[in-house]
Amino acid sequence: MERRESEITEQEWINKIYTGGAAAYKDFVKAYYEHVYRTAYAVLHHHQDAEDVTQEVFVQIYRALPEYRNQGLKTWITRITVNRAIDMRRKLARQKVTVAQDEQWIEEHAQQADxxxxxxxxxxxxxxxxxxxxxxxxxxxxxxxxxxxxxxxxxxxxxxxxxxxxxxxxxxxxxxxxxxxxxxxxxxxxxxx
CATH class of the missing domain: 1.10.10.10 (Winged helix-like DNA-binding domain superfamily/Winged helix DNA-binding domain)
Known part of the structure; x- marks a missing residue:
């Protein structure tokens, strides 16, 4: 009988990903997707932004996996997600300022055009x-x-x-x-x- 994904230990996950490649990583993403999405959404409060961060987090995890040092897989994933979501929130805040500046520029030029x-x-x-x-x-x-x-x-x-x-x-x-x-x-x- 095969165990459910949530019952696999973190070391088994690591071994499974290293030996199983992309197919195993797909199972890993399935197992942790909801946790990563909810964590990102808690920071961003926006569905599409949380989706974007979730995708970025799994790419980052895949790249950083060789550097993982058994510090608690779920804690590590959560820390990566929170940091990535905070980065996204800062980026969106900067874009809002830039968009506001652009709107002001458009308004000024429209007044000149009038x-x-x-x-x-x-x-x-x-x-x-x-x-x-x-x-x-x-x-x-x-x-x-x-x-x-x-x-x-x-x-x-x-x-x-x-x-x-x-x-x-x-x-x-x-x-x-x-x-x-x-x-x-x-x-x-x-x-x-």
């Missing part, structure tokens, strides 16, 4: 920039494009967007936040200066 004292050269440059931005927006995933356009172009509130897209207000906030992160990852700021 000015009626634009020269012909400025008007042409503004038009070229609008075309460029529209082309870049067209590259965005559809579900991000909808909220970005509704919020920034149509200037609709979260409630209006939620009603229009038949979503919860929290979902609109989440999509808008993730859309901004997508923009940060795929756009270079110098393209818009």
């Amino acid at each position: 000015s009626t004292t634009l020269s012909t050269e400025q008007a042409i440059m503004l038009q070229e920039r609008k075309v460029f931005i529209q082309e870049e927006l067209d590259r965005m995933p559809e579900h991000y494009k909808d909220v970005i356009h509704s919020f920034y172009i149509d200037e609709k509130s979260y409630e209006e967007i939620a009603s229009e897209l038949q979503l919860e207000k929290k979902s609109v906030e989440s999509r808008l936040y993730r859309a901004r992160l997508w923009l940060k990852r795929h756009w270079r700021r110098e393209d818009f200066e």
Whole structure:
């Protein structure tokens, strides 16, 4: 009769992973996935971020396994997870600050664009920039494009967007936040200066 994964000792896990390779590691991930996810979620309070950290943790554990020194497998896994989740929380906090700065930059440039004292050269440059931005927006995933356009172009509130897209207000906030992160990852700021 085969023992359940939770009954395998830590040394047996280590031996099983070393001798069984990827297949054995897959069993290990299955056995500890819920623990790692719950630990990450306790720090981050966000499903997708906790999922991301969980994936990263198992990659880190696999790489760090040769350095493991029998200090309590579950404790070691928990420490790695908590550290990775805290790193993610700090990274997200920095991104929020950067996104806020970018929003301020966009607002300032939009106010300049509204000015009626634009020269012909400025008007042409503004038009070229609008075309460029529209082309870049067209590259965005559809579900991000909808909220970005509704919020920034149509200037609709979260409630209006939620009603229009038949979503919860929290979902609109989440999509808008993730859309901004997508923009940060795929756009270079110098393209818009």
